[in-house]
Amino acid sequence: MAELREKTVLGARALEWTILSAARSEETLAAEWFRNRHWEEGLDDPASRMKADADHRVPLTGRMLEILKSLPRGGEHVFPGQIHQREHQAP
Numbered sequence: 229m230a231e232l233r234e235k236t237v238l239g240a241r242a243l244e245w246t247i248l249s250a251a252r253s254e255e256t257l258a259a260e261w262f263r264n265r266h267w268e269e270g271l272d273d274p275a276s277r278m279k280a281d282a283d284h285r286v287p288l289t290g291r292m293l294e295i296l297k298s299l300p301r302g303g304e305h306v307f308p309g310q311i312h313q314r315e316h317q318a319p
Contacts, residue, residue: 229244229247232244232247238299238307238308238309241295241298241299241307242256242257242307244291244295245292245295245307248289248291248292248295249271249286249288249292250286251286255273256306256307257305257307258305259271259305259306259307260304260305260306261301261303261304261305261306262304270285270286270287270288271285271286271288271292272285273285273286
């Protein structure tokens with residue numbers, strides 16, 4: 229984790245987030261700012277996005293909040309870029 233934290237690219241923050249939250253990669257890449265206006269309470273995933281078809285909340289650690297505060301908020305996704313590439317890949 230120490231080596232990962234030294235990297236400044238967005239992908240490193242997304243990977244660190246995935247590890248800290250024990251989330252699936254797809255959940256990390258699909259995280260949206262507007263769904264999570266109250267980060268201190270946790271990361272909310274609606275039932276429509278969950279395999280178990282039930283709402284899900286992940287509590288956030290201090291480091292996870294640090295990651296969020298360090299990210300630009302210029303778009304819809306918390307970790308932009310990767311999700312759009314995956315949607316447009318040929319099967």
